[in-house]
Each structure stands twice: as C-alpha cells, then as structure tokens.
Amino acid sequence: MKKTFRVLLITAVVLSVIIQSVSLAFAGDKNPLSIYVASDVHFRPDTVLPPIGEVQSLPGDPIFSHCNTKGMMTYEAGAIVDEFLSRFEQSDSEILLIPGDISEDGFFEEHLAIAEKLLQFKQRTGKRIFVIPGNHDIRTSKSKNRLDLEDFMDIYAEIGYDEAIEIHDTSASFTADLDSNYRLIGIDACVYREDNAVISESLYSWIEKQVQSAKADGKKMIAMVHHNVLEHFAIEGLAMGLLCVEDHRTFSSALADWGIKYVFTGHGHANDISAAVSAKGNRIYDIETGSLITYPNAYRKVTFSDECVDVKTEYIRNIDISLLPDGYTEEQLDMIQNDFVGYSLGSMRSGMRSFTTTIPDLIEDLSESLKIKEGTASYAVLEELLETLKNTVELPLYDKENTKEIDSVSEIAAFAGIELPESDYVDLVDIGAGIYAGFYAGDEALSLHGSTELKLLSNALNAILVYALVNLPLSPVNTLLAELGAFDLYFLPSTSVYTLAAKIAYLRTAGEKIAIELIAPVAGGIINDVSDPVDLDVILESYSETSDSFQNEVPLTFFGILKKLFEVFMETVSNIFRFFLGK
Numbered sequence: 409m410k411k412t413f414r415v416l417l418i419t420a421v422v423l424s425v426i427i428q429s430v431s432l433a434f435a436g437d438k439n440p441l442s443i444y445v446a447s448d449v450h451f452r453p454d455t456v457l458p459p460i461g462e463v464q465s466l467p468g469d470p471i472f473s474h475c476n477t478k479g480m481m482t483y484e485a486g487a488i489v490d491e492f493l494s495r496f497e498q499s500d501s502e503i504l505l506i507p508g509d510i511s512e513d514g515f516f517e518e519h520l521a522i523a524e525k526l527l528q529f530k531q532r533t534g535k536r537i538f539v540i541p542g543n544h545d546i547r548t549s550k551s552k553n554r555l556d557l558e559d560f561m562d563i564y565a566e567i568g569y570d571e572a573i574e575i576h577d578t579s580a581s582f583t584a585d586l587d588s589n590y591r592l593i594g595i596d597a598c599v600y601r602e603d604n605a606v607i608s609e610s611l612y613s614w615i616e617k618q619v620q621s622a623k624a625d626g627k628k629m630i631a632m633v634h635h636n637v638l639e640h641f642a643i644e645g646l647a648m649g650l651l652c653v654e655d656h657r658t659f660s661s662a663l664a665d666w667g668i669k670y671v672f673t674g675h676g677h678a679n680d681i682s683a684a685v686s687a688k689g690n691r692i693y694d695i696e697t698g699s700l701i702t703y704p705n706a707y708r709k710v711t712f713s714d715e716c717v718d719v720k721t722e723y724i725r726n727i728d729i730s731l732l733p734d735g736y737t738e739e740q741l742d743m744i745q746n747d748f749v750g751y752s753l754g755s756m757r758s759g760m761r762s763f764t765t766t767i768p769d770l771i772e773d774l775s776e777s778l779k780i781k782e783g784t785a786s787y788a789v790l791e792e793l794l795e796t797l798k799n800t801v802e803l804p805l806y807d808k809e810n811t812k813e814i815d816s817v818s819e820i821a822a823f824a825g826i827e828l829p830e831s832d833y834v835d836l837v838d839i840g841a842g843i844y845a846g847f848y849a850g851d852e853a854l855s856l857h858g859s860t861e862l863k864l865l866s867n868a869l870n871a872i873l874v875y876a877l878v879n880l881p882l883s884p885v886n887t888l889l890a891e892l893g894a895f896d897l898y899f900l901p902s903t904s905v906y907t908l909a910a911k912i913a914y915l916r917t918a919g920e921k922i923a924i925e926l927i928a929p930v931a932g933g934i935i936n937d938v939s940d941p942v943d944l945d946v947i948l949e950s951y952s953e954t955s956d957s958f959q960n961e962v963p964l965t966f967f968g969i970l971k972k973l974f975e976v977f978m979e980t981v982s983n984i985f986r987f988f989l990g991k
C-alpha cells in the first residue's frame with residue numbers, strides 16, 4: 409500500500425511537472441506579445457493650418473509649394489494617421505505605443521484633435537494605446553494656448569494613463585502591464601519648453617523603484633522614451649549624444665543593469681536600431697522609429713516571445729484623399745493618390761530645397777562658432793562664401809543646355825580644375841536629400857570612399873570654395889581657410905606676384921582638405937549604418953538570452969569609448985591620406 413502510494417505520488421508529481429512545463433512552453437508560444445509602434449506624429453489639425461494654396465515656402469513649385477523644412481507631411485497627417493489606425497485595427501496586435509511628439513507645437517487645438525482621434529479609435533475597437541510626451545508636446549509656454557504637464561495628463565487621461573499602475577508625480581512617466589509577462593515603463597524625461605531631456609534625481613529613483621516592484625511581480629520591463637538612450641550615427645557619439653537624453657551612457661547602462669532590454673524611442677525621425685552592453689555585461693537595444701508623417705512613413709510591429717523578439721517595419725503606402733483638407737490642386741491629388749511614396753520623398757526633397765534658401769542666415773551661428781566678428785574682413789569672406797553656396801546648390805549639376813555662361817556646378821568645378829563624376833542627380837540638394845532619405849529609411853549602405861554621392865558632394869564643395877574665394881583679397885581668405893581647418897598648406901602664392909592659375913591651385917588644395925574634413929565625419933553613420941544591428945527587419949534575442957556581441961555596438965564602458973574615439977581618429981587620418989592619394 410505504502411509502496412503503491414509512493415509510486416502514485418511520484419507519478420503524479422512527474423506528470424504535473426511535465427504538464428506544467430508543456431503548458432508553460434505552449435503558453436509562451438501561443439501568446440506572444442505583439443505591439444505596434446508609431447512615433448513623431450507632429451499633429452496639426454486642418455482647423456489651425458493656413459489654406460494649402462497660401463503657403464509659399466517653395467514658391468512656384470507645382471506640387472510642393474507648401475512643403476515644410478523638416479520634410480514632414482503636415483497637411484496629410486490626419487489622413488496618414490487614419491490609414492495607420494485602420495491597419496492597426498486589422499492587425500492581430502492589441503497594443504499601440506506612441507513615443508512622443510504627438511503634436512507639432514504643444515498647442516491645445518493640436519493635442520485635443522489627435523487625442524480625440526485616438527480615444528474614438530480606442531473606444532470603437534477596444535485596442536489599447538499608450539503615449540509619452542516628446543519635446544514638442546509640453547511647451548508650458550507664456551502664450552496661454554500651450555499645454556503644461558497637468559493639461560497633458562488631463563487630455564490623455566483615458567489614453568493609457570487610465571491603465572497606469574504608478575504615475576510619477578513631476579512628469580508624465582508611468583507603468584502599465586502589457587500582458588501577464590511584460591510591463592511597460594513610459595519615461596518622460598523632457599525638459600518642458602526646451603528640446604532636451606534630463607533624467608532628474610526624482611525620476612531616476614522613481615524608475616529604480618518601478619524596476620524593483622516589477623521584479624517582485626515577476627514582470628519583464630519594456631521602456632518607451634521620446635529621446636534616444638543610445639547613439640544612432642557615428643558623429644553623434646562625438647557630439648555627446650545630440651539626440652539622446654543627457655548623460656545617456658550612464659542612463660542606458662543603468663537601464664540595462666535593471667534588466668530593461670528593449671527601449672522604444674523616436675525624436676530623430678530615422679528608423680534605426682542600436683545595441684550596447686553595460687560594463688556588467690547586460691545588453692540594451694534602442695529601437696528608434698521614424699516619424700509616421702515623414703518619408704518613408706514607417707511604423708514597427710514587434711513581437712515578444714520566449715524564443716526571440718521579432719522586429720518588422722511596415723509602411724504607409726497610400727492614403728484616402730477624401731480625408732485631406734480642401735485646397736489641393738488636381739495635380740497634387742493625382743500624385744498623392746497614384747504615387748504616395750514619390751510624393752513623400754518629394755516632400756522631403758522640397759523641404760531640404762526650401763531650407764537651402766536660409767543658408768545665408770547661417771552666418772550668425774557660423775561666425776560665432778569660428779569666433780569671427782561682424783564687420784571684419786574675414787566676416788565678409790564668410791558671407792560671400794555662404795552666398796555662393798546658396799546660389800550653387802540651386803544650380804543644375806550638369807550643363808545640359810551647353811550655354812556659354814558658368815551656370816552649372818560642373819562648370820564651376822571645371823573652372824577650379826576639378827571633375828564631377830557622372831550621375832542622374834539634378835542638383836546638389838537632390839544628392840543631400842537622397843542621402844538623408846536613406847538615413848531616415850534605415851539600413852543605409854553607401855560607401856564613404858566609393859560612392860558617387862560622396863564624391864559629388866566633396867568635389868562640388870571644393871569647387872565652390874575655389875569659386876567663391878578666388879576673386880577676394882588673399883589675406884582675409886587665408887585667415888578663414890585657417891579657421892576652417894586648412895592649416896599646413898603646401899603652396900602659398902606670393903601676395904605680390906601670382907597668376908590666377910596659381911591662386912586656383914592654392915585654393916583647390918585648401919578646399920580639398922576642408923571638404924573631406926567637413927564631409928567625412930558628418931557623413932559617417934548617415935550614409936552607412938554603423939550602429940548594429942540592422943535597422944528594419946530583424947530577429948533579436950528574447951529577455952531570457954544574451955546573444956553574441958555585435959561588431960559595432962555603442963560603447964558604454966570607459967575603454968569602449970576610448971576605443972571608439974581611436975577608431976574615429978584613425979578613420980579621419982585614413983580619409984585624408986586616401987583623399988590626397990586620390991583613392
């Protein structure tokens with residue numbers, strides 16, 4: 409009897425263990441967590457927008473005269489959001505995260521309009537939506553029409569905050585359970601009215617407390633922050649994390665060591681994924697999602713299971729034109745309906761084009777950073793240079809008409825003794841916009857040394873320098889060249905006797921050096937994806953594993969940072985050598 413009982417007991421225990429583990433494994437496979445992420449909606453309702461025909465940021469353009477310098481599709485935002493929501497509705501995902509910049513400028517009308525859209529959707533479909541403010545959302549401005557924190561909490565009370573477990577008392581940070589395994593922590597680090605983000609002491613200890621209670625409750629934490637917590641392009645590391653929360657390396661190390669492996673961010677309008685490992689060996693991913701209303705109009709679908717985290721990127725490829733505000737021409741509507749991607753890319757290209765008209769205004773910032781005083785001879789040279797730059801970016805790249813005057817970049821280059829490679833590009837803005845669009849899209853893969861785009865840009869910049877400076881007096885030109893980084897020139901023409909050819913050769917040598925020094929670090933990480941892993945469709949490790957390290961992780965340790973700085977230094981040196989050797 410006793411023996412039979414023991415056998416029965418053991419069998420029962422073994423069986424229950426098997427059943428439990430099978431059902432656990434089954435539950436893990438059967439109920440993965442699927443979420444949608446859409447960011448940087450920058451919403452402005454039709455009611456506050458001036459009629460589309462009245463906006464002349466790019467006068468005379470038949471399609472894009474209303475463009476926006478950031479390439480955002482402000483007039484189409486409502487229709488884009490509706491298209492996105494209908495796709496989210498049809499999906500098997502029940503959860504949407506919006507990591508900030510919900511509104512364009514923190515005005516009541518903007519927030520009320522987008523919040524109403526989201527709330528109606530939520531009430532109709534029963535799907536869940538969580539938001540966090542970005543730098544454009546809480547402006548706490550003197551002008552009354554802008555939100556403060558309390559207003560934000562009021563307006564979004566039923567959009568995520570009604571499900572909050574905890575809410576931080578001096579920010580819009582909150583926690584909420586996504587399912588029985590995962591808890592979301594929305595971190596609002598924005599410095600209201602400013603554009604930067606800081607993790608205050610109060611916020612830091614609040615996050616730490618949330619991490620402890622999540623552990624006690626057996627939940628894994630997924631974070632959402634507007635600003636990035638890891639760098640997303642090479643020069644950003646040197647610029648101390650331009651788009652990141654302040655002291656981002658310390659903060660992301662803390663997040664990693666607290667077991668927060670995945671952070672969803674926005675802010676930079678690029679689709680990019682970066683990874684890093686803390687000194688203690690804990691990995692963290694920053695999954696940045698681009699602006700929904702900006703090329704390439706992407707959003708993410710992310711599935712968390714026991715085996716992996718599956719990131720997929722999808723795109724808005726068409727919208728319902730009947731939802732657009734009044735005032736579009738037939739030509740515009742036709743393009744939006746039949747070539748939405750072309751219209752989106754065109755919006756970005758036109759935005760950059762309208763931005764170039766403001767190049768001469770850069771004189772203030774540039775003279776300040778170069779410490780050149782207004783009224784001096786060097787200041788006049790800089791002014792001349794910017795004016796020529798502005799005029800040149802508007803010129804066609806090649807002399808298609810075969811005119812006698814110098815009215816194309818290739819002729820300016822020929823004047824300077826420089827050859828421009830052949831291409832299909834129309835002008836310099838076209839190249840710049842192409843490079844930027846690639847960076848926004850993600851998985852960018854142009855070569856720094858071999859790409860036509862970079863060769864065109866550096867050769868053109870070199871030629872522009874020669875063309876702008878050749879007729880100016882040599883002494884202030886030399887001062888400016890030294891300020892721009894062309895220190896040890898090989899050939900200095902005598903100020904008393906020199907030929908035009910000698911002066912051109914001298915400026916070309918200086919210009920080569922400046923062009924490569926200016927372009928290489930800026931382009932690094934924008935023309936090719938230096939922040940591992942890849943940006944768009946990728947299978948990443950689950951919360952229970954740690955994958956092998958990536959080749960290009962963002963350094964979080966002191967030695968990691970030193971190594972990175974050394975690599976960037978070596979890269980710059982080799983660029984200069986390659987350039988002078990003509991490779």
Ligand SMILES: [Ca+2]
Pocket residue numbers: 640679680681847850851852936937938939943
């Ligand atoms: Ca990238």
Ligand SMILES: [Ca+2]
Pocket residue numbers: 680681682937938939940941942943
């Ligand atoms: Ca990447």
